[in-house]
Amino acid sequence: MVWDKNLTMTVRTRIAPSPTGIAHVGTLYTALLNFAYAKKNGGKFILRIEDTDRERYVPGSEQVIFSALRWAGIPHDEGSDIGGPFEPYTQSQRLEKYTQYANQLIENGKAYHCFCSSERLAAMRKTQQEKGELPMYDGLCRKMSQSQSESRAKTEKFVIRLIAPDSGNTSWIDAVRGTITIENKTIDDQVLVKSDGFPTYHLAVVVDDHLMKISHVIRAEEWISSTPKHILLYKAFGFKLPVFAHTPLLRNPDKSKLSKRRNPVSVLWYQEQGFLPEALVNYLCLMGWSHPDGKDIFSLEEFIKLFSLDRVQTSQPIFDLEKLRWLNGSYIRQKSDADLLNLLKPFVPKSAKKQELIGIIALIRDRIKTLNEFSEYADFFFQAPKVDSQILLKQSKLEAEKTGMKLLEYARVLEGLSDTDWKMPNLERAGRQLLDDRWSPKQLFMSVRVALTGKTVSPPLFDSMEILGKAQSIKRLTRAAEILTHNHI
RNA sequence: GGCCCCAUCGUCUAAUGGCUAGGACGCUACCCUCUCAAGGUAGUAAUUCGGGUUCGACUCCCGGUGGGGUCACCA
Numbered sequence: 276m277v278w279d280k281n282l283t284m285t286v287r288t289r290i291a292p293s294p295t296g297i298a299h300v301g302t303l304y305t306a307l308l309n310f311a312y313a314k315k316n317g318g319k320f321i322l323r324i325e326d327t328d329r330e331r332y333v334p335g336s337e338q339v340i341f342s343a344l345r346w347a348g349i350p351h352d353e354g355s356d357i358g359g360p361f362e363p364y365t366q367s368q369r370l371e372k373y374t375q376y377a378n379q380l381i382e383n384g385k386a387y388h389c390f391c392s393s394e395r396l397a398a399m400r401k402t403q404q405e406k407g408e409l410p411m412y413d414g415l416c417r418k419m420s421q422s423q424s425e426s427r428a429k430t431e432k433f434v435i436r437l438i439a440p441d442s443g444n445t446s447w448i449d450a451v452r453g454t455i456t457i458e459n460k461t462i463d464d465q466v467l468v469k470s471d472g473f474p475t476y477h478l479a480v481v482v483d484d485h486l487m488k489i490s491h492v493i494r495a496e497e498w499i500s501s502t503p504k505h506i507l508l509y510k511a512f513g514f515k516l517p518v519f520a521h522t523p524l525l526r527n528p529d530k531s532k533l534s535k536r537r538n539p540v541s542v543l544w545y546q547e548q549g550f551l552p553e554a555l556v557n558y559l560c561l562m563g564w565s566h567p568d569g570k571d572i573f574s575l576e577e578f579i580k581l582f583s584l585d586r587v588q589t590s591q592p593i594f595d596l597e598k599l600r601w602l603n604g605s606y607i608r609q610k611s612d613a614d615l616l617n618l619l620k621p622f623v624p625k626s627a628k629k630q631e632l633i634g635i636i637a638l639i640r641d642r643i644k645t646l647n648e649f650s651e652y653a654d655f656f657f658q659a660p661k662v663d664s665q666i667l668l669k670q671s672k673l674e675a676e677k678t679g680m681k682l683l684e685y686a687r688v689l690e691g692l693s694d695t696d697w698k699m700p701n702l703e704r705a706g707r708q709l710l711d712d713r714w715s716p717k718q719l720f721m722s723v724r725v726a727l728t729g730k731t732v733s734p735p736l737f738d739s740m741e742i743l744g745k746a747q748s749i750k751r752l753t754r755a756a757e758i759l760t761h762n763h764i
Numbered sequence: 765g766g767c768c769c770c771a772u773c774g775u776c777u778a779a780u781g782g783c784u785a786g787g788a789c790g791c792u793a794c795c796c797u798c799u800c801a802a803g804g805u806a807g808u809a810a811u812u813c814g815g816g817u818u819c820g821a822c823u824c825c826c827g828g829u830g831g832g833g834u835c836a837c838c839a
Contacts, residue, residue: 291839292839293838293839295838295839325839327838327839328838328839330838331838331839389837393836393837396836396837400836404765407765407766408765408766409765409766409767409835410835410836411835434837452769452770455768455769456768457767457768458767461766461767461768461835463835463836466836466837468837469837470837471837473837475836475837475838475839476838476839477839479839480839495833496768496769496770496832496833497832497833497834497839498833498834498839499768499769499833499834500767500768500769500833500834500835501834501835501839521769523769523770524769524832524833526831526832528775530831530832531831531832532832532833558776561776561777561788562776563776563777564777565776565777565778565787567778569777569778569786569787569788570787570788571776571777571787571788571789572788588777589769589770589771590769590770590771590832591769591770591831591832591833592775592776592777593775593776595775595776595789595790597775597789597790598775598776598788598789598790599789600789601788601789601790602789604801604802608802639801640802641801641802641803642800642801642802643801652800652801670799703798706798716797716798717797717798717799718798719798720798720799721798721799723798724798724799725799728799730799730800731799731800732799732800732801733799733800734799734800734801735798735799735800736798736799737798
């Protein structure tokens with residue numbers, strides 16, 4: 276990026292979520308890019324809470340956002356929870372600033388009071404749309420004399436609107452897309468201050484980005500069409516423009532903007548499913564960006580080292596759970612036993628013993644893609660399964676009686692093993708000794724598998740038996756044999 | 765609909781005028797094997813269309829088509 280080279284000021288980027296309930300993966304994605312860009316350039320990453328919409332505010336959302344970013348390993352240098360040189364970092368605590376700047380605009384003739392009722396606005400929009408025009412404010416109050424406007428403002432409710440030029444163009448050099456130009460006549464007289472005295476996003480974001488010395492505004496492409504409004508405001512205030520960079524918008528498999536209707540979007544959901552933060556972050560890195568060496572798996576540190584805005588793609592990627600799952604499985608496989616034991620804690624029965632778990636982990640680590648799949652593979656260790664005789668017989672391919680007798684025979688042989696001999700190779704040897712021309716390895720071992728686990732899919736049989744223990748294994752074999760004979764007499 | 769953005773295998777992407785268009789996920793087959801995985805090997809599949817520019821276009825230009833975003837006193 277050419278204009279980076281002459282940058283003398285510090286790079287300061289920010290993420291500015293609104294507290295509406297969840298931590299969105301789209302927010303995490305934008306945070307990741309802003310964080311990486313700041314760190315790459317030795318700058319600061321700021322977290323600002325944009326809570327100027329009182330109707331949509333959900334108490335507690337801030338904590339959800341903080342904890343999601345903490346989980347993901349994307350720490351901020353300044354923010355509403357930790358403060359900083361430009362605090363407060365919560366917009367509802369900065370109200371006077373916005374009022375002050377809005378009034379300055381009115382004094383300079385760059386903005387005006389608007390007294391139009393929402394009914395009039397709605398009616399106006401309706402007729403405009405019927406005529407096939409684009410709905411825009413008709414500028415009624417813009418024409419009002421200053422004295423009239425001032426006196427009405429003393430008694431009536433009003434909003435403050437920006438005066439947008441009717442001709443000319445507004446353009447900027449987008450750091451990921453190049454020059455973008457928009458005709459001023461398509462820009463509405465944007466509301467800056469609402470009738471409740473709160474600023475709109477457009478005013479607050481410009482004022483705060485300026486006051487907080489944000490150098491690079493890196494945000495999703497859905498903001499492209501409001502960027503000219505922001506530039507107009509920067510100019511009206513005489514502020515220095517930041518670099519704008521509009522990143523691709525994450526999409527659902529149906530190609531629409533990523534939303535909870537079609538896709539899990541809450542970071543918390545991924546956490547609860549047992550996705551590892553490294554995997555989610557790594558996957559997000561692959562959205563609209565690629566490693567110069569074509570690597571798919573790399574650390575956040577490596578990403579920071581290699582990240583650049585000009586390598587960011589402009590087309591909109593689809594968020595694909597399948598590839599994320601693969602990546603997650605890969606990260607799980609790389610974990611140490613101790614780490615996995617720790618990570619698995621929320622997904623494992625409380626009664627589970629540590630030694631036992633370490634053994635189980637060795638058996639399932641290559642099989643699970645998310646941590647919550649632990650129970651799918653390992654639940655039989657903690658609870659005797661319900662054995663379905665039909666499923667069992669389908670594996671043995673022999674009559675119930677013969678199958679039951681074989682299971683009992685295996686149980687008897689196992690009975691002869693001492694506790695110290697209760698080891699995988701011995702268990703397997705004992706099993707293989709029972710093979711003959713009627714019992715192939717597959718028939719016998721699959722039958723035993725169903726008897727012990729209730730399923731046709733499980734971790735390796737003899738390793739599982741070693742962990743399950745002598746008493747429990749024999750008990751389950753005997754019980755399966757009983758079920759077979761009861762059902763078929 | 766106006767405006768804006770975008771267009772390489774099903775998906776994520778590489779290749780910015782010169783290669784048989786590469787890699788990854790997924791899928792298929794084989795190997796391994798007590799099942800499922802993991803691992804290994806092989807395979808499947810793409811430059812949206814039409815015009816230009818050029819000795820030569822995935823790559824540059826124009827148009828069509830398609831997709832997305834945005835048009836609030838929400839962010």
